[in-house]
Amino acid sequence: MTSLANAFTLVAVGCGALLFLAGTLGLLRFPDTLSRLHALSKADNLGLGLIVLGLLPQAESFAGGLKLVCVWLLAQISAATASQLIAGVLYRRKSRP
Amino acid sequence: MTMLLDLALVAWLLALAIHVARARDDQGAIIAFIAFGLLLGLGWTRLSAIDVAMTEAAIGGGVTGMLLLRAEARLRQRSSQPQTPKRTTKAAAAIACTVVAAGLALAVLSFPSPAPTLAPAAAAALDSTGLGNPVTAVLLAYRALDTLLEKVVLLLALLGVWSLAPDQLWGGAPELRQTVAPPPFVYLGRILPPFGVLIAVYMCWVGADAPGGTFQAGTVLAAMWLLIMLASLRPAPETRRTTLRLLLVGGPVLFFAVGFLGFAVADGFLSYPEGAAKPIIVGIEAALTVSIALTLGLLVAGPSSRAPAP
Numbered sequence: 001m002t003s004l005a006n007a008f009t010l011v012a013v014g015c016g017a018l019l020f021l022a023g024t025l026g027l028l029r030f031p032d033t034l035s036r037l038h039a040l041s042k043a044d045n046l047g048l049g050l051i052v053l054g055l056l057p058q059a060e061s062f063a064g065g066l067k068l069v070c071v072w073l074l075a076q077i078s079a080a081t082a083s084q085l086i087a088g089v090l091y092r093r094k095s096r097p
Numbered sequence: 098m099t100m101l102l103d104l105a106l107v108a109w110l111l112a113l114a115i116h117v118a119r120a121r122d123d124q125g126a127i128i129a130f131i132a133f134g135l136l137l138g139l140g141w142t143r144l145s146a147i148d149v150a151m152t153e154a155a156i157g158g159g160v161t162g163m164l165l166l167r168a169e170a171r172l173r174q175r176s177s178q179p180q181t182p183k184r185t186t187k188a189a190a191a192i193a194c195t196v197v198a199a200g201l202a203l204a205v206l207s208f209p210s211p212a213p214t215l216a217p218a219a220a221a222a223l224d225s226t227g228l229g230n231p232v233t234a235v236l237l238a239y240r241a242l243d244t245l246l247e248k249v250v251l252l253l254a255l256l257g258v259w260s261l262a263p264d265q266l267w268g269g270a271p272e273l274r275q276t277v278a279p280p281p282f283v284y285l286g287r288i289l290p291p292f293g294v295l296i297a298v299y300m301c302w303v304g305a306d307a308p309g310g311t312f313q314a315g316t317v318l319a320a321m322w323l324l325i326m327l328a329s330l331r332p333a334p335e336t337r338r339t340t341l342r343l344l345l346v347g348g349p350v351l352f353f354a355v356g357f358l359g360f361a362v363a364d365g366f367l368s369y370p371e372g373a374a375k376p377i378i379v380g381i382e383a384a385l386t387v388s389i390a391l392t393l394g395l396l397v398a399g400p401s402s403r404a405p406a407p
Contacts, residue, residue: 074292077285084281 005057012054019047033090037083044079048072103143110136118191123172127165134158147308148232151300155316163323163397171399227375229306236310237378241367245356248349248385251392255345259336262400268337269401273326286328293321301386305375311348311382315389322394333398335405341391348388352381 023043030036052072059065113133120126134157141150182190219231219239226238236244262269278286297317304310325331334341355377356367363370369377 070292074289077289081281081285085279088279088281 009054009058012050014054016047016050016054019043019050023047034087037086041079041083045076048075106136106140106143110140123169124166127162127169130165131158131162134162148230148310148313151308151313152316155313159320160316160393160397167397167399225371225374226369226378227372228378230304230308230310232308233304233310233378233382237381238369238374241352241356245349245352245367248352248388251389252345252349255392255396258396259400262402266401266404268335269403269405270335271333271395271398271400272402273323273333273398278327278329283328283330286324286330290321290325293317293324297321297386297390301382302379304382305379311385311389315386316393318386318390319393319397322390323397326394326398333395336395336401337405344387345391345395346388348381348385351384355381 020043023039026039026042027036030039049072052068055068056065059068110133113129113136117126117129117133120129135154137157138150138154141147141153216231219235222239223229223231223234226234228234228238259267297314300309300317301311301314302309304314326333336342355369359366359368
């Protein structure tokens with residue numbers, strides 16, 4: 001049972017790390033701000049989500065797992081807001097002559 | 098493997114520091130500085146100094162960055178011509194930084210091995226304070242005087258910021274809100290503060306026995322307050338308000354009062370009576386957290402920019 005949980009952790013955290021790598025590549029290589037934002041939020045949301053999911057079986061207690069999920073939720077909220085703010089600034093700059 | 102990770106972290110920190118020093122655009126440099134603070138927090142975590150790491154992330158990565166960004170925005174408004182420092186100024190700053198860094202490096206390298214430490218003594222006396230976190234014991238019991246003076250310095254810094262306001266605006270409210278707060282930001286300002294306040298209360302409470310404490314909790318509270326003010330959900334308070342000023346000095350005043358009470362009930366200034374140290378320390382920490390939160394928030398908000406309402 002423990003080895004199964006460990007394998008799950010390895011796979012999920014590995015996938016999360018891979019997503020972060022892909023997101024960083026996108027951030028560096030994509031041509032315009034909106035697609036860079038897209039790459040960044042994918043890495044933030046899904047990558048961190050997978051890492052948290054992978055760490056859940058390793059949590060010592062139920063409260064510990066809940067804290068991990070809360071970290072993901074809070075990061076979600078702040079990342080979504082930051083993306084919206086950056087995109088909003090971009091939109092206003094474009095619509096202004 | 099961990100060695101590799103640490104080396105990567107050090108290389109990253111050095112690269113980021115050089116980038117901050119070399120960046121031509123001020124805003125970019127400040128944002129890199131914020132990232133530097135967060136990375137430095139990771140570095141402290143690797144050194145098992147969780148209390149320092151949390152403070153570094155909160156102060157170095159949070160409040161300082163925000164203060165610098167506000168200052169930069171204000172400077173940009175004032176002058177149309179961006180002013181770059183002269184070559185001699187830059188050279189002098191570079192030399193001063195190099196001398197300080199080299200001196201610190203020499204001092205650290207010249208320690209005998211193992212380095213002299215008071216850690217065993219601090220851990221041994223921990224039982225007499227009733228605390229579980231040796232860092233809190235150092236800050237609020239063994240070296241309480243340093244902590245007390247540090248809080249007074251914070252208040253003096255706020256007085257310095259306030260005194261930048263012109264005479265007719267003295268006592269008025271600082272202006273922090275944006276002309277139009279974007280809806281996503283207002284949404285964040287509505288949903289995040291309950292979590293933030295909960296986390297701050299937890300950090301302050303758990304500080305007695307685990308990493309956490311007044312500065313970290315106060316910074317989180319200040320961040321939530323700033324979020325609310327920036328989202329225009331609540332205006333910044335008038336700085337002449339009596340309740341505000343009482344809360345600002347409340348923490349240090351309580352600290353002083355307990356200190357002087359030490360003459361009557363214990364061994365002298367800032368010594369706590371036997372057995373009652375922990376509740377007193379937790380009480381001081383609670384009052385200090387509120388004071389720090391208000392001080393940091395008002396530091397970022399800046400000097401008053403509106404005349405007090407008649």
